[in-house]
Amino acid sequence: MNKLVKISLVSLIFASSINKITAQYKMSKNIQPPIAKIIPHTLEKHNDIRIDNYYWLNDRDNKEVIDYLNAENKYYEEMTAHTKDFQNSLFAEMKSRIKEDDQSVPYLYNGYYYISKFITGGDYPIYSRKKGSLDAQEEIMFDCNELAKNHAYFQLSGVSVSPNNKFATFGVDLVSRRIYTIQVKNLETGEILSDKIENCTGGSVWANDNETIFYVTKDPVTLRSDKVFRHKLGTNTSEDVLVFEEKDDTFSVFIYKEKSKKYIVIGSQSTMTTEYQIVEADSPNDSFKVFQKRTRGLEYSISHYNDSFYILTNKDKATNFKLMKTPENSTSKENWKDLIPHRDNVLLEDIEIFKDYLVVEERDNGLTKLRIMPWNGEGEYYLPFESETYTAYTSTNVDFDTDILRYGYQSLTTPSSIIDFNMKDKTKEIKKEQEVLGGKFDKNNYEEKRIWATAQDGVKVPVSLVYRKGIKLDGNNPLLQYAYGSYGYSMDCTFSTTRLSLLDRGFIYAIAHIRGGEDLGRPWYEDGKLLKKKNTFTDFIDCSKFLIDQKYTSPQHLYAEGGSAGGLLMGAVINMAPHLYNGVIAAVPFVDVVTTMLDESIPLTTGEYDEWGNPNEKKYYNYMKSYSPYDNIVEQEYPNMLVTTGLHDSQVQYWEPAKWVAKLRTLKSNKKLLYLDTNMDTGHGGASGRFEALKEVAKEFSFLLDLEGIKH
Known part of the structure; x- marks a missing residue:
């Protein structure tokens, strides 16, 4: 108080601003978070009983559920009102680095150059083409800015042009649930044909006759892609022919045409097993033939060239995969011959x-x-x-x-x-x-490096770092540590213009290449899934400890972020080592692992058994329960947290983060921040426009910067 008095004597204006900040702080102390009502729901499996007090939040058609989500949104908005101007300036700053009138590098395909571009003021791409030469007249195929008008969410997907260049199929999602409606456009006249195929994956494939289309539909409940149909241009969809139905609910289906244009391929895929079927694109009414029947644990993909297929596969215990070759008329695995052999240290x-x-x-x-x-x-x-x-x-x-x-x-x-x-x-x-617009970016102002942390079992884990040159590594730097660590997805080091807004304010950015990805080969993935899943979490924690030990940061300035399965990582980490982090961002987090994996009606569940395990088997149930973030919340101090989700999310249902936050509110023993921000219009990927998405990033960055006391 004495300091404030002294300051007020020097500057009444400054004192006034301080008083406003103090008043805002006092006001925020009076804002109470919504408390979800408790309705105990008993869940029993393997003679084990779990009580879920917030199971009722699973019903998006329940007005009380919507009211609760809106109340959480209101609380978040009120508590962060003092950062709103900062969010706006961050958004403007990030947007200013992006070239608005931008376009892709044209590529030539079947006599046309294809281009996608953005125009100044446009939030969505424009797809166009030029016949024969880049100097030819531009033909606008799809202007997504026009198509997106009057829609809170818009996504165009799966544009596929017929071999004669006359028609294009395209898929549209207006809900962000990754359920598309396919239509056909006459590119010569601009007419949208009457063909309208609903409940699809969005992609489609033309046969070489220019009138036959293959597409994949989704199960209306689980959203699993499970059926392949053949459609004749100009006919009613009720006449479409079911070509293939994938009845194994652990598999999903996709379809594509080979680069050679000779074959159309149906793929069936689970986490550990694949199977392909082929038909010649000149004979779309023929039956598809199995390339190599599915064998548990055999993964392969195929590419056609001349009279042969080239096969990327883990056959013969090739953990890191190898390349094989087979004649196109003898495709079963006994005919496959090694072309590039398996290597223990190199992933193909x-x-x-x-x-x-x-x-x-x-x-x-x-x-x-x-x-x-x-x-x-x-x-x-x-x-x-x-x-x-x-x-x-x-x-x-x-x-x-x-x-x-x-x-x-x-x-x-x-x-x-x-x-x-x-x-x-x-x-x-x-x-x-x-x-990178704005004239301020110079790559020479930044340092990038890779370091290696030691995990608790002695394994070396790579960590990629970037920060502004000249910062002092004394433990006082804010650091954002990011990871994913699931599905064998490798976290590659990519450039980000938005990230500059953190780096230029003193943040270090770190990517932890933890087990569960394939960053160090297929064994790196195998060592972070199923009954070894906890390696993913402990790797992340050990990377955090290493960064602290090496004075890159400290627990007072360390932040963690992950989304989807990376959100599961965040949930596990804050249960296991909450003291290491000042703040955590969990985007669309998969946190109610046991309940979700036991509910086969939830989208994508059964196809996940090879990743997480099938909890109908007791050993997997017990292991999942031992790390599931929702099931392992205890009465302890937790970091400041921002949790985001989308009401229409098809990958991780909104109720998982909603229930998680509700339970955390009742058990966390400190006064640190806990926000749930639900986008009521979108799903797993967030906002659809390129600049609308920046507003979501601005929210995240303002959360971190506000915790660091950085106000501009």
Whole structure:
């Protein structure tokens, strides 16, 4: 108080601002969070009884549920009202770095150059094409800014052009539940045809006759993609032919056309097993033939070229996968021959086939590599990449007969580039480099590095870091640690213009490449799933401890973030080591693991058994229950928390985070912040427009910066 008096003598204006802040703080102390009513619901399995006091929140059609979610939103808005101006300035700052009138690098396909672009003031892309030459007249295929008008959410997906270039199928989702309606547009006249196919995945495939379309529908309850239909252009959908039904509820279905254009392929996939069926695109009415029947634990993918198929597979215990080859008329596995053998330390991720070259995407020691292999066997080589915090990947390569490989490259400090590389003479042309507007960005102002933390079982875990040069590593730096750690999804080091808003305010950003991903190969994934899932959580905690020990940060300044399965990670971590973190952001978090995995009516549940285990088996039930965030909340201090969800989320149902927050409110023993922010219009991916999505990022950043006392 004495300090405030002294300050007021110097500046009445400053005192007035301080008094306003103090008044806001006192007002916030009087704002009470909503308390969800308790209605005990008994859940029993394997003679084990769990009481869920908030099970009633599962009903989105219940007005009381909507009222509770709105009350939580109101509480969040009131408690963060003092950051609203900051959120707006952060949004404007992030938006100012983005080139509004931007477009993709055109690619040539079947006689047309295809382009996607954004225009100034537009929140959605415009898809266009030019016939034969980039100097030709532009044809607008889809202007999503027009299509999105009067919709709170809009997503266009699965644009597929017929072989004669006359028609295009496209899918639209207006709810953000990833359920699409497919329609057909005549690209010559602009007419939308009467064909209207509902409840689809969004994608579709044309046969070579220009009138047959294949598409995949979803189960209306579980949202599992399970049926493949054949549709004849201009006919009623009631006449569509069921081509294949996937009856195993642990599998989902997809369909595509091979790059060679000769085959249409149906894929059935579970976490551990795959199966493909093929039919010639010239004969769409023929029956699909199984490529290699499903065998538990056998994973494979196929690519057609000339008279052969190339198979990426884990056959013969090839944990990190190998490449095999088989004649197109003898596709069962006894005919497969090794082309690139299995390697213990190198994960084979993907291939791209050209007339004279095979391009292989590999992951070695956590880093992506592009390997160029001429078919004539002469002089294979790798593209040179020197950084340890980068990612490289093949881009749009639709042409067989070319020496040009199009690939992408970026790092934590290097904006994304699209590069055309001549595989014959090894020259390259940067077709596009991401622009960072505003004139303030210089990659040389930032430091990027990779360090290795030691997990509790002795395993070395890579951590990628980026921060502004010149900061002092004395433990006082705010640090945001991010991870995912599930489904074998590797956390590559990508550039972010929005992240600059944290880095330029003194934050360090860290990606923990924990087990459960495939960052260090397939065994890295296997060691973080099923009955080894807890390695994912302890790896993250051990990375946090290492960052603290090395003076990158301290518990007072360490923050953690994860979304979806990464939200599960956040939930487990705050139960196990809440004292390490000042704040946590959990986006669309999967936190009620046991209840969800026992409910086969919930979308995507049965297909997850190979990832988490089937809780109908007692050993998996007990293990899940031992880490499930919702089941393991105890009376203890928890970090400041921002939890986000979407009412229409099809991946993680909104009630999981809602129940989690309700239970946390009753058991956390401190006064730290706990917010639930529910987007009542969208689902798993959040807002659909590119700038609307920035507003959600601004919310997250303002939460972190406010906790650090950074106000501008």
